[in-house]
């Protein structure tokens with residue numbers, strides 16, 4: 001245990017104040033590289049959620065937010081983007097300390113987060129209604145696109161501030177107010193963001209951050225009567241609980257869920273690039289990303305050569321302290337996640353798959369105490385086995401052979417998920433054919449793990465519904481009002497529908 005004086009206490013952000021929970025309960029934030037606590041935050045319960053939602057509702061009515069122009073909202077978002085740039089290094093270190101993601105990646109995330117705020121700042125004054133040509137020519141009918149109200153945002157621990165940003169930027173551009181609940185293990189950067197928002201002039205209560213556990217704080221938030229929309233990123237099982245919760249308040253839903261994405265390598269693929277893409281897909285972020293390319297589907301003619309190269313590269317991956325800029329793979333984010341990865345690896349072996357590389361925690365004493373796991377490659381994987389079908393959320397690749405294009409597509413589509421897919425081929429026609437046939441919200445051809453504020457992101461099938469990023473996302477944070485103006489002064493029969 002760290003001595004108590006080394007643990008910094010962070011309040012949650014409600015109505016512009018940083019406060020404890022009503023019951024004064026706290027939870028420790030651990031560093032996954034050491035297993036030791038370094039910060040603590042309040043463990044919110046239903047009564048705290050009531051306070052946060054009330055603050056967001058007050059902010060919604062406050063002229064300081066409700067009556068500012070779209071240009072002024074855009075200006076706040078631009079200012080926030082610039083302010084984040086100034087603190088990017090500090091924020092990256094805080095993120096890494098909480099979730100163990102390597103500093104190279106968290107620094108890259110902090111450097112791109114401002115792009116999301118700039119992009120959606122640009123959208124704030126382009127949220128248009130329409131005039132509707134009716135059959136009743138005496139009526140002027142037009143639509144207003146208005147904010148929904150209080151948006152509840154629930155995000156996971158793997159990319160905490162980036163995934164919160166994907167929701168915050170469009171929701172704020174559209175004029176909503178927010179109660180954000182980060183994962184219980186990684187709330188610090190969201191709290192820091194509220195500090196920066198205060199500094200650049202956002203009114204108090206526009207964004208509130210509650211810290212706490214999912215089944216208490218999260219469940220109370222998503223079913224709260226004051227919440228108009230829930231935007232969730234996380235696991236498919238949690239999504240089912242949230243859908244049940246929103247049966248109470250009928251809140252709208254956006255769900256960004258898990259994946260079991262394939263990297264499909266054809267025999268005409270640029271093999272070096274494909275190898276690099278497969279490594280990026282599964283070992284970047286220690287495989288703890290929703291878009292992990294956790295399945296390698298390799299044409300039989302290139303399978304063995306490709307796996308050979310992958311093993312050679314996996315052997316050289318530098319595991320270590322995520323705060324070290326040389327490190328390529330850090331620890332799993334939590335002990336529970338590490339245990340889950342280990343269980344899946346045992347299961348894979350029981351299912352008859354062969355471990356081509358990895359399969360255990362490293363025995364390097366320098367990594368002792370951390371939640372580390374080796375990059376792991378399974379071959380001989382039956383497509384029906386659980387390691388080929390279920391999301392592991394760790395650095396575990398399941399390699400499956402295929403013989404034909406049809407075979408590859410059928411195997412790729414044979415899982416419940418449909419978040420993303422990679423296709424590696426030099427054949428232009430095949431690239432487009434396969435992209436069309438894949439059941440996935442994103443298809444990357446000859447690249448992998450690329451995202452942009454301008455391009456839609458979201459799932460097919462059990463990977464969720466709704467889309468983030470891209471201008472169309474504004475629709476998910478607004479509602480349409482139809483306004484009818486009778487221009488004639490004539491009176492009509494009161495007993496007939498007009």
Ligand code: NAD
Nearest residue numbers: 155156157182183214218219234235238241256257258290
């Ligand atoms: P999780 O579903 O366990 O938790 C996500 C969030 O939901 C956390 O903030 C948690 O506290 C909260 N939560 C848990 N139970 C809740 C409940 N009953 N009501 C309300 N909220 C509740 O997921 P995780 O383990 O934190 O993250 C990993 C999962 O997230 C993986 O499945 C991964 O694929 C998915 N993910 C998806 C995307 C995407 O954009 N599609 C991105 C990253 C992660």
